[in-house]
Every structure is written in structure tokens, then in C-alpha cells.
Amino acid sequence: MAGRSNGASPMAPSSSVEAAxxxxxxxxxGVDFANYFCTYAFLYHQKEMLSDRVRMDAYxxxxxxxxxxxxxxxxxxxxxxxxxxxxxxAQAGARKVYAVEATKMADxxxxxxxxxxxxxxxxxxxxxxxxxxxxxxxxxxxSEWMGYFLLRESMFDSVICARDRWLKPTGVMYPSHARMWIxxxxxGLGDQKMNDFESAMNDWRSFVAETDxxxxxxxxxxxxxxxxxxxxxxxxxxLWNNLHPNQIxxxxxxxxxxxxxxxxxxxxxxxxxxxxxxxxVDRTRLSGFAGWFDVHFRxxxxxxxxxxxxxxxxxxxxxxxxxxxxxxLLHPPPRVNEGDAVIVSFSMRRSTENHRLMDVxxxxxxxxxxxxxxxxxxxxxxxx
Amino acid sequence: MAGRSNGASPMAPSSSVEAAxxxxxxxxxGVDFANYFCTYAFLYHQKEMLSDRVRMDAYxxxxxxxxxxxxxxxxxxxxxxxxxxxxxxAQAGARKVYAVEATKMADxxxxxxxxxxxxxxxxxxxxxxxxxxxxxxxxxxxSEWMGYFLLRESMFDSVICARDRWLKPTGVMYPSHARMWIxxxxxGLGDQKMNDFESAMNDWRSFVAETDxxxxxxxxxxxxxxxxxxxxxxxxxxLWNNLHPNQIxxxxxxxxxxxxxxxxxxxxxxxxxxxxxxxxVDRTRLSGFAGWFDVHFRxxxxxxxxxxxxxxxxxxxxxxxxxxxxxxLLHPPPRVNEGDAVIVSFSMRRSTENHRLMDVxxxxxxxxxxxxxxxxxxxxxxxx
Numbered sequence: 001m002a003g004r005s006n007g008a009s010p011m012a013p014s015s016s017v018e019a020a021x022x023x024x025x026x027x028x029x030g031v032d033f034a035n036y037f038c039t040y041a042f043l044y045h046q047k048e049m050l051s052d053r054v055r056m057d058a059y060x061x062x063x064x065x066x067x068x069x070x071x072x073x074x075x076x077x078x079x080x081x082x083x084x085x086x087x088x089x090a091q092a093g094a095r096k097v098y099a100v101e102a103t104k105m106a107d108x109x110x111x112x113x114x115x116x117x118x119x120x121x122x123x124x125x126x127x128x129x130x131x132x133x134x135x136x137x138x139x140x141x142x143s144e145w146m147g148y149f150l151l152r153e154s155m156f157d158s159v160i161c162a163r164d165r166w167l168k169p170t171g172v173m174y175p176s177h178a179r180m181w182i183x184x185x186x187x188g189l190g191d192q193k194m195n196d197f198e199s200a201m202n203d204w205r206s207f208v209a210e211t212d213x214x215x216x217x218x219x220x221x222x223x224x225x226x227x228x229x230x231x232x233x234x235x236x237x238x239l240w241n242n243l244h245p246n247q248i249x250x251x252x253x254x255x256x257x258x259x260x261x262x263x264x265x266x267x268x269x270x271x272x273x274x275x276x277x278x279x280x281v282d283r284t285r286l287s288g289f290a291g292w293f294d295v296h297f298r299x300x301x302x303x304x305x306x307x308x309x310x311x312x313x314x315x316x317x318x319x320x321x322x323x324x325x326x327x328x329l330l331h332p333p334p335r336v337n338e339g340d341a342v343i344v345s346f347s348m349r350r351s352t353e354n355h356r357l358m359d360v361x362x363x364x365x366x367x368x369x370x371x372x373x374x375x376x377x378x379x380x381x382x383x384x
Numbered sequence: 385m386a387g388r389s390n391g392a393s394p395m396a397p398s399s400s401v402e403a404a405x406x407x408x409x410x411x412x413x414g415v416d417f418a419n420y421f422c423t424y425a426f427l428y429h430q431k432e433m434l435s436d437r438v439r440m441d442a443y444x445x446x447x448x449x450x451x452x453x454x455x456x457x458x459x460x461x462x463x464x465x466x467x468x469x470x471x472x473x474a475q476a477g478a479r480k481v482y483a484v485e486a487t488k489m490a491d492x493x494x495x496x497x498x499x500x501x502x503x504x505x506x507x508x509x510x511x512x513x514x515x516x517x518x519x520x521x522x523x524x525x526x527s528e529w530m531g532y533f534l535l536r537e538s539m540f541d542s543v544i545c546a547r548d549r550w551l552k553p554t555g556v557m558y559p560s561h562a563r564m565w566i567x568x569x570x571x572g573l574g575d576q577k578m579n580d581f582e583s584a585m586n587d588w589r590s591f592v593a594e595t596d597x598x599x600x601x602x603x604x605x606x607x608x609x610x611x612x613x614x615x616x617x618x619x620x621x622x623l624w625n626n627l628h629p630n631q632i633x634x635x636x637x638x639x640x641x642x643x644x645x646x647x648x649x650x651x652x653x654x655x656x657x658x659x660x661x662x663x664x665v666d667r668t669r670l671s672g673f674a675g676w677f678d679v680h681f682r683x684x685x686x687x688x689x690x691x692x693x694x695x696x697x698x699x700x701x702x703x704x705x706x707x708x709x710x711x712x713l714l715h716p717p718p719r720v721n722e723g724d725a726v727i728v729s730f731s732m733r734r735s736t737e738n739h740r741l742m743d744v745x746x747x748x749x750x751x752x753x754x755x756x757x758x759x760x761x762x763x764x765x766x767x768x
Contacts, residue, residue: 002433002532084601087601146386153386215468217496217500221498
């Protein structure tokens with residue numbers, strides 16, 4: 001009995017071992033909390049985020065093209081990580097920056113703040129935002145809180161908490177707005193995952209036959225459970241991917257708009273939306289859907305940005321982000337034509353097993369350009 | 385800010401993300417417990433173990449070639465998983481088998497027991513062995529508790545607990561004995577990992593230069609910490625590998641012998657050993673050491689096995705096991721010659737961060753065949 005291997009096992013494709021470790025039922029909140037914060041305590045992971053040019057440019061420009069929001073102001077950076085947003089805030093003229101970080105990364109942030117000559121302005125606090133005590137209210141809350149498809153990880157909860165406790169009534173949120181998008185896509189990933197699934201089941205059938213022949217135990221009673229486990233892993237889990245724009249086969253839809261100044265935890269606990277996607281590519285397959293987000297830096301109504309900045313994680317021919325897009329594959333993928341419409345009822349809610357993960361449901365009805373309407377089909381997914 | 389990706393990220397080699405998630409400091413026992421049991425709750429992982437022919441043959445033969453240990457006896461299977469050892473025990477003639485399993489795998493075990501017609505003998509109990517209450521003492525404890533390099537995972541603690549609580553004074557342990565081995569090896573992995581490390585540091589240096597140029601923040605103060613983090617990951621973590629016997633360049637040594645009938649938790653909490661390894665290959669490099677284990681099924685002194693079975697995870701040209709060997713790489717690897725001796729002071733203890741993981745230390749002194757003795761060098765590793 002040996003757990004996860006460090007190295008290449010001839011028997012264990014790492015992705016599945018990974019799935020086993022990640023996808024387990026009954027993960028409690030304490031476990032999730034520790035795993036989450038362990039990951040962010042590594043410089044490797046900070047470097048990955050700091051190397052994302054789309055992300056970096058958007059925050060950099062939002063701060064330095066809107067210095068009036070920072071000059072002589074008090075700023076709170078929620079989940080400062082390496083401290084970069086706090087340092088920029090100081091460089092843009094902030095009077096005081098509170099940089100709150102729950103992991104040991106706080107030590108690194110403190111050293112980076114000192115080395116960059118802003119230690120008189122930036123105070124790094126190693127604490128969770130829920131527990132931290134600040135001596136004053138703040139003018140700006142800046143945070144890079146976005147997870148896969150925006151809400152995976154649920155870090156926005158902490159931003160809401162920070163806002164409700166510490167933002168002045170006249171305060172500004174960075175970013176100020178966020179949107180979730182869904183688009184119909186074509187992709188070779190569907191066939192690939194179906195092949196992986198079928199190959200896993202073929203393996204299982206050989207395994208059952210061999211175990212019976214060699215060891216006198218018939219495992220076939222577990223075939224259904226194995227199929228379920230593998231179906232969930234290969235076919236019912238969303239995939240990270242950086243798509244090319246030509247993989248989008250219809251009009252994208254906005255499924256959620258968030259005003260960061262007013263959003264509540266209740267409002268983001270469950271996202272539901274009904275929308276129609278118009279197919280604009282002829283004779284193709286609807287492999288599934290891609291989900292992504294954008295956020296905007298617009299300041300507030302009373303105190304708008306002079307230069308509005310957008311951070312967009314949509315499929316792009318030039319750029320990609322570490323967020324990529326989340327892909328939800330339909331099995332089997334229906335054939336669609338230009339002029340067809342896909343009428344979707346979408347919901348996304350937190351997994352009861354792990355509150356940072358999400359359960360997603362699509363109910364799709366294909367309305368063909370001929371007028372024919374196919375019966376609705378529901379597909380469920382996990383975002384892991 | 386987005387955590388672990390499901391899919392191929394152009395920015396994040398999954399091994400390092402993996403390292404980040406696994407190697408974090410301050411992992412508490414509850415977290416570890418949940419991760420551990422999540423993994424074993426997947427049929428995928430059970431199948432992997434049930435497909436390990438070396439493992440399966442050893443347990444199968446040990447039971448069916450020593451039926452006198454099982455006929456009309458009461459058996460306890462510690463961590464039954466899919467239930468295979470419990471089913472074999474019943475098939476070999478046990479009067480009663482208690483099959484204890486802490487994860488939801490217990491449901492699958494119960495169904496497998498029923499489907500294989502031994503439900504009147506095998507009782508599956510979903511419980512941790514520390515909490516379980518049995519109505520009687522047992523004649524045999526059977527368990528497949530071995531982790532990487534034997535003690536990774538520390539499941540043997542549970543077997544000791546079960547033995548002290550439930551084994552009759554005349555009882556028998558399956559397996560009855562275990563040994564840990566160390567051998568000097570040559571391997572291309574050393575160069576590979578050093579290249580990976582150097583390449584990670586080159587990446588970092590470019591990253592520092594670019595972040596300074598593009599975003600006005602100098603990250604160089606974190607270079608030392610990044611180097612430490614990557615050194616630990618690439619150079620100071622043992623690797624899983626199935627070595628070929630011709631990679632062994634000297635005599636293996638036994639570093640620990642365990643009598644499963646008498647071993648105590650204190651005895652395995654820390655393993656220390658001083659030994660000498662005689663190099664028997666000329667003009668080679670000592671890339672490092674391989675660690676593996678074997679276990680034996682010998683019954684007890686009063687009630688010996690009629691057929692002694694061995695389960696061996698040493699490098700083999702014919703077989704491999706899912707345990708493989710743990711490889712500890714020396715940087716730089718010293719040149720050695722036939723007739724040289726490597727005098728090793730070895731210790732292995734549980735990590736203070738995660739009690740299922742191990743901290744390993746080798747202090748090596750090279751005594752050349754010419755009589756020259758090089759000064760001792762200490763290398764520390766984690767088994768993750």
C-alpha cells in the first residue's frame with residue numbers, strides 16, 4: 001500500500017492519482033484551507049502568477065493610470081502574496097498600505113517591500129483578512145482574488161468581508177466589476193477524454209478477468225462503481241484549457257455581473273442564468289462550453305477611474321493567462337449549424353464537499369434553424 | 385490568483401505545482417489524515433495495488449500455502465481496502481474474518497465479499513483500527529501496510545495498535561518480518577535533476593530582470609529563498625524509481641529489521657544505522673543511494689509457516705512493483721572505484737511537518753581502496 005509517487009510510475013498515470021487525491025469525497029473545510037494556503041506559500045506559485053503578463057499589465061496600468069485613487073490614500077491589499085500590488089500602491093503615492101497575507105509568504109512580502117524602499121508606507125500583516133485588525137478605514141481595497149472561471153476558490157468572500165469591515169463609504173474597489181462568460185465551443189478534447197474513459201474501462205475489464213483467473217476473486221461487482229468514478233473524472237470534470245478564438249462557434253453570453261462595491265456573499269453563493277447562444281459556424285459539433293471571466297477597474301460612481309482598464313481571460317490568438325478557460329464537454333457532442341440556437345439553463349454552486357470547488361449544471365435545448373427543437377439534456381460537472 | 389489546474393498549463397509544470405501542494409510547511413495531522421484517506425477511497429488506486437503482481441503473488445501464496453494458519457481461525461485484516469486479503473483468508477478456511485477499513489472503500493469491500501460468497505465469514509467494519517471494537521481476540525492479523533521505503537505513510541502504527549489490542553498471545557502476523565535495505569547506485573537522474581534545478585534558477589533570473597524592467601519592482605531579494613525552495617524540491621527530495629539491478633554499484637546493506645510480532649511504535653519512530661557499502665564497479669560515479677524493503681511471511685516461532693514467502697521490492701530485471709525504490713541523489717556525485725568503501729551513518733525520522741512523511745539523513749565518508757579517506761559529507765532528504 002503506497003500512496004502518491006514522486007517520479008514516473010509505470011502503473012499510475014499521474015493525472016489519475018492526482019484526481020484521486022483531489023476529487024475525494026468528504027473533504028472538510030480545515031483540509032481545504034490548509035491545502036489552499038500551502039499552495040500559495042510557495043514562491044514557485046507566486047512566480048507563475050507574476051509571470052502572467054495579461055494579469056500584471058492590467059493591475060499595473062489600473063494603478064499607475066489612476067494615481068488619483070492612490071495619492072495620499074490608505075490602501076488595503078487582500079491576500080498580498082509576494083506584495084506586488086501593495087508595492088505598486090505605495091509607488092503610486094499611497095500614504096499607507098496594509099498588505100494582509102495569511103501564509104508564510106508574508107515574510108517574503110515584507111522583505112520585498114523593504115528591498116523596494118517602501119517599508120515606511122507598506123505594512124505587511126500575516127493574518128487572515130477575517131481576523132485582522134486595522135487601526136483605520138481604507139480608501140481603496142485592491143486584491144487579485146479571481147479563481148478559475150472567476151469563483152473557483154471563493155476568495156471573493158474574503159474581499160467582501162474586508163470591504164464590509166474596512167472600506168470607507170467613499171471607498172473604491174480594485175477591481176470594481178467582474179463578469180462571467182459562457183460560449184459554445186468545438187474542441188478535440190471531447191474525443192480525447194472519451195477515449196481515455198473507454199481505455200480506462202477496457203483496462204478494468206482485463207483487470208477483472210485476470211484477477212479472477214489468477215487470484216480466484218471476481219471483481220465484476222465493482223465495475224459499475226469503477227465506471228462511475230472514471231466517468232466523473234474523465235467526462236464530468238471541467239478542464240483547464242487556453243482555447244483559440246476560432247474554437248468558439250457562437251455568440252458568448254454573460255452569465256453573471258458583479259459589482260464589487262455592492263456584491264454580497266449570498267449573491268455569489270449560487271449563480272443561475274438562462275440564456276441563448278447563437279451558433280455562427282456551419283456544420284460543426286458543439287463539443288461543449290467554455291467559461292471565462294473579465295474584470296474591470298472603473299473606480300466608483302463618485303470617484304471614477306480616469307483610465308478604465310480591463311483584464312480579460314477570453315480565448316485570444318495573441319495572449320493567454322494562467323487562468324485559461326474552463327471547458328465543459330458534452331458527451332455525445334451534438335451536430336450544430338449556423339443559425340441554430342442553444343437555449344441554456346445554467347447553474348453553478350459551491351460543492352458541498354469542498355467549499356472552494358464548484359458544482360455546475362447545464363440544461364441545453366437545441367433549437368435548429370429549421371424550427372425543430374430537440375428535447376433538453378442536462379449535464380453536470382465539477383470544477384476542481 | 386488561481387490554484388491547481390486540471391489540464392496542461394503552458395506556465396506550470398505539473399510536477400512543481402504538485403510539489404507546492406505536497407511540500408508545504410505546517411501541514412497538520414487532520415489535513416494529512418483526510419488526504420491520505422481520500423486517496424485510498426478511490427477504486428483507481430485499489431486497482432493499481434491489485435495489479436501489482438509481485439505484491440499479489442506474495443500475499444496469495446502466503447495465505448494459500450499456509451492454510452493451517454487460517455483454517456477455523458479468526459483473522460483481522462487491517463486496512464482491508466477492496467477486501468481482497470479478507471476474501472482470501474475466508475477462502476483459505478477462516479472461521480471469521482474482521483475486515484477493517486477507515487474509508488468509504490468499505491462499501492465496495494462489503495459488496496465484493498458478498499459477490500464472492502464469503503459474506504457469512506467476512507465482516508467488513510468501516511472504522512479506524514484505533515476505534516474499532518471486536519467481540520473477540522484474533523489468531524491472525526493480515527495487512528498490507530507497507531509504504532514507500534517501508535515506513536512512508538506510517539500505517540504500521542495502526543498494525544501495531546491492532547496487534548496490541550486484538551492478537552491472541554499465540555497469534556501470527558502476516559507479514560511476520562520486514563527489512564529495509566540501502567544500496568549505492570549510479571543513475572542519470574542526478575544530472576537530470578541538477579539540470580532541472582539550474583534551469584529553474586535561470587528562469588528565475590530572467591523573471592527578476594523582466595519584472596524589474598516592466599513593472600518597476602526588483603524581486604532579487606527573494607532569489608535566495610527561491611533557490612532554497614527549488615533546491616529542496618529538485619535536489620533534496622527522494623525520487624520514486626524502478627531501478628535496473630545493473631545500476632547497483634556495491635553491496636546493499638540492511639538498515640532495519642522489524643519483527644512484526646514484537647516491534648513497538650518507539651522502535652520505528654526513528655531508524656538509525658551505521659554501515660559500510662563496498663563498491664564493486666570500477667570507475668563509476670556514486671550517484672546516490674536506493675532504499676527498498678522486503679517483507680517475509682514466516683508465521684511465528686510456535687506456529688511457523690510451512691512455506692515461507694518473501695515479498696521483495698529490490699531492483700529486478702524481470703519484475704517491478706508499485707513501490708519501486710526510493711532514490712536519494714548526491715550532488716555532486718563522487719567518483720568511486722572497485723574496492724572503495726562508503727561508510728554511512730544513516731537516520732530516518734518522521735517529518736515534524738507531516739507525520740506520514742520522513743526526514744532522511746546520510747553522512748558518508750569515502751574510504752578509497754588506496755587507503756585515502758575523504759572527509760565526511762552530510763546530505764539531507766525528504767521522502768514525500
